[in-house]
Amino acid sequence: PGVTIRLISEAGELIEGENEPGEIQVRGPAVFSEYWDKPDVTRESFVDGWFRTGDMAVLEDGYYRIMGRLSVDxxxxxxxxxxxxxxxxxxxxxxxxxxxxxxxxxxxxxxxxxxxxxxxxxxxxxxxxxxxxxxxxxxxxxxxxxxxxxxxxxxxxxxxxxxxxxxxxxxx
Missing domain, CATH: 3.30.300.30 (ANL, C-terminal domain)
Incomplete structure (x- = not known):
């Protein structure tokens, strides 16, 4: 509860509609706030309080379908x-x-x-x-x-x- 999810395009823009792939970003009280003793990794992994998961997904009929890892899938x-x-x-x-x-x-x-x-x-x-x-x-x-x-x-x-x-x- 309390976790919010959004999809962000490759250009860094919020995806508001369906059927457009984007990176999953999450935020909320259950989301960790930093990588221990790794400030550079933490800076790269968070944007305005949102954690960049590295997973690509698309919203279809109100549900997120994960397409894979941005790095290899x-x-x-x-x-x-x-x-x-x-x-x-x-x-x-x-x-x-x-x-x-x-x-x-x-x-x-x-x-x-x-x-x-x-x-x-x-x-x-x-x-x-x-x-x-x-x-x-x-x-x-x-x-x-x-x-x-x-x-x-x-x-x-x-x-x-x-x-x-x-x-x-x-x-x-």
């Missing part, structure tokens, strides 16, 4: 802000995909493009043209992966969470 391609988590959720409905990680790769034309690392079910071979054809019926063209990497396992940290930066490095 948002892909900026051709003027669009794409949610890697949303693309992953769609790709995971493919019968040959056991798990996947969607990341951004730099691109001279689009800024960034979608790339996916896939662990297939039972070692099935998945090729990019076939995946693109399958994805065409399920997502917008600008969300379809431009690069594909088949792996036995996705790189994970000590907590078992997929490390997106390590996935990006595998494409280099």
């Amino acid at each position: 948002i892909i900026k391609s051709g003027g669009y802000k794409l949610s890697a988590l949303e693309i992953e959720a769609t790709l995971l409905t493919h019968p040959a995909i056991r798990e996947c990680a969607v990341v951004a790769l730099p691109d001279d034309t689009w800024g960034e493009v979608v790339a996916v690392a896939i662990v297939s079910r039972d070692g099935e071979d998945i090729e990019l043209p076939a995946l693109k054809e399958w994805a065409t019926e399920r997502m917008s063209a600008y969300k379809i992966p431009k690069s594909l990497l088949l792996l036995k396992d996705l790189p994970r940290n000590a907590m078992g969470k997929v490390t997106k930066r390590a996935v990006q490095d595998l494409f280099e």
Whole structure:
């Protein structure tokens, strides 16, 4: 109770309508006020008393839908802000995909493009043209992966969470 939430655009403006993505910012008595002994981090993390969460969301039908972390889950391609988590959720409905990680790769034309690392079910071979054809019926063209990497396992940290930066490095 007492916690207020708002969405702020990339330009730093308050988003008042629905269906426009922005960074989640929160404030209230339950929100911490500073990082212990880290004044520089505290200054970067708060704007006029609002805590910048680093999460991107959109307001839909009065509810916030989290799109992912600004640092690794948002892909900026051709003027669009794409949610890697949303693309992953769609790709995971493919019968040959056991798990996947969607990341951004730099691109001279689009800024960034979608790339996916896939662990297939039972070692099935998945090729990019076939995946693109399958994805065409399920997502917008600008969300379809431009690069594909088949792996036995996705790189994970000590907590078992997929490390997106390590996935990006595998494409280099």
